[in-house]
Amino acid sequence: MADPDRAPHAGGESLLFLTDEQLRQGIEAMFFAYRGFTADPDRILATLDYGRAHHRALHFCACAPGTTVSNLISILGVTKQSLNRVLRTLVADGLIESRVGHADKRERNLFLTEAGQELEQRLSDAQRARMRAAYRQVGPEAVSGFRKVLEAMMDPEQRRQYHALRDGRA
Amino acid sequence: MADPDRAPHAGGESLLFLTDEQLRQGIEAMFFAYRGFTADPDRILATLDYGRAHHRALHFCACAPGTTVSNLISILGVTKQSLNRVLRTLVADGLIESRVGHADKRERNLFLTEAGQELEQRLSDAQRARMRAAYRQVGPEAVSGFRKVLEAMMDPEQRRQYHALRDGRA
DNA sequence: CACTTTAGGGCAGCCTTGTTGACATTCCAA
DNA sequence: TTGGAATGTCAACAAGGCTGCCCTAAAGTG
Numbered sequence: 001m002a003d004p005d006r007a008p009h010a011g012g013e014s015l016l017f018l019t020d021e022q023l024r025q026g027i028e029a030m031f032f033a034y035r036g037f038t039a040d041p042d043r044i045l046a047t048l049d050y051g052r053a054h055h056r057a058l059h060f061c062a063c064a065p066g067t068t069v070s071n072l073i074s075i076l077g078v079t080k081q082s083l084n085r086v087l088r089t090l091v092a093d094g095l096i097e098s099r100v101g102h103a104d105k106r107e108r109n110l111f112l113t114e115a116g117q118e119l120e121q122r123l124s125d126a127q128r129a130r131m132r133a134a135y136r137q138v139g140p141e142a143v144s145g146f147r148k149v150l151e152a153m154m155d156p157e158q159r160r161q162y163h164a165l166r167d168g169r170a
Numbered sequence: 171m172a173d174p175d176r177a178p179h180a181g182g183e184s185l186l187f188l189t190d191e192q193l194r195q196g197i198e199a200m201f202f203a204y205r206g207f208t209a210d211p212d213r214i215l216a217t218l219d220y221g222r223a224h225h226r227a228l229h230f231c232a233c234a235p236g237t238t239v240s241n242l243i244s245i246l247g248v249t250k251q252s253l254n255r256v257l258r259t260l261v262a263d264g265l266i267e268s269r270v271g272h273a274d275k276r277e278r279n280l281f282l283t284e285a286g287q288e289l290e291q292r293l294s295d296a297q298r299a300r301m302r303a304a305y306r307q308v309g310p311e312a313v314s315g316f317r318k319v320l321e322a323m324m325d326p327e328q329r330r331q332y333h334a335l336r337d338g339r340a
Numbered sequence: 341c342a343c344t345t346t347a348g349g350g351c352a353g354c355c356t357t358g359t360t361g362a363c364a365t366t367c368c369a370a
Numbered sequence: 371t372t373g374g375a376a377t378g379t380c381a382a383c384a385a386g387g388c389t390g391c392c393c394t395a396a397a398g399t400g
Contacts, residue, residue, distance in 0.1 A: 027207075144312070148315075240348065251350080
């Protein structure tokens with residue numbers, strides 16, 4: 001109860017905005033917003049008998065073509081067995097191509113096929129549309145703050161990967 | 171390709187910040203940040219053989235004591251069968267008390283027991299700690315933007331519930 | 341006052357997608 | 371060249387979504 005953030009003498013917003021209630025609101029906002037964030041792609045995926053796991057695999061294959069299973073595992077934070085099941089169906093359905101590694105034959109390099117690119121684009125478009133609408137609505141100032149908070153919330157390892165992906169495309 | 175957001179004449183950030191690449195970064199930030207957002211409570215839950223679903227139930231029971239199963243269902247966006255399984259274990263473990271409704275005996279009013287409050291507090295504390303650290307790091311300006319974007323990303327129904335919860339506590 | 345309809349809630353069973361365990365292949369280093 | 375480490379695959383299991391079916395209580399209707 002001696003939390004300085006709740007100290008009565010903290011008159012300015014700079015301290016007051018960290019009350020438990022404010023933090024709780026942020027937590028709930030994150031919860032509800034994430035539902036919205038995934039809602040549009042989820043609807044498309046459902047019609048194709050795919051799930052969010054497939055979307056994630058397609059997304060990161062799209063933005064890092066030729067990536068390996070290992071790399072995808074560390075980005076997605078799942079076990080290789082879990083990823084493998086998803087990849088297997090995507091390869092079987094002709095959305096992803098898995099080529100045996102050139103230098104290291106243990107590795108598999110993953111690429112989207114034309115059909116894979118097409119679906120990934122459809123999913124991305126749906127998700128971006130909502131993002132774009134939100135960004136437009138609140139303005140660049142708010143978007144900058146949004147990005148800052150998200151980055152500050154990541155684990156260091158996740159932040160590292162986030163930057164690596166960005167830089168890889170730049 | 172005639173996307174106005176990518177128009178080369180858009181010199182100011184006010185238009186440029188909506189490129190596909192910027193939106194893609196936002197999407198990935200959301201993905202990585204959500205992992206961080208749930209990481210701390212997840213660790214606690216794992217030691218108790220609970221999952222995120224239990225955390226959610228505890229959270230919304232805590233902030234709306236006496237709420238009904240129906241209400242929880244609409245907040246969480248899951249089916250009653252799905253919620254029921256989670257509630258059953260929480261009631262069996264003595265973390266939640268389910269009282270038959272007073273006016274309408276079909277309803278069940280849900281309350282946290284003392285043990286339930288204790289666990290909810292532990293989970294909340296862990297999650298808030300990360301949120302607090304992030305908020306502190308980026309400052310109130312950024313936090314305000316963060317909240318604005320999240321709210322803009324919600325579906326109207328989710329936004330309505332988000333506000334209802336806030337107002338219910340105010 | 342019965343009698344049907346509607347709503348809240350519970351149980352059983354299925355599916356996706358996480359998990360660990362066991363295994364094959366490939367590479368590399370002793 | 372051989373044993374260990376790394377990559378990826380297959381099998382089996384668990385959590386938590388889902389639909390379907392059922393019971394009880396309330397509400398509407400003759």
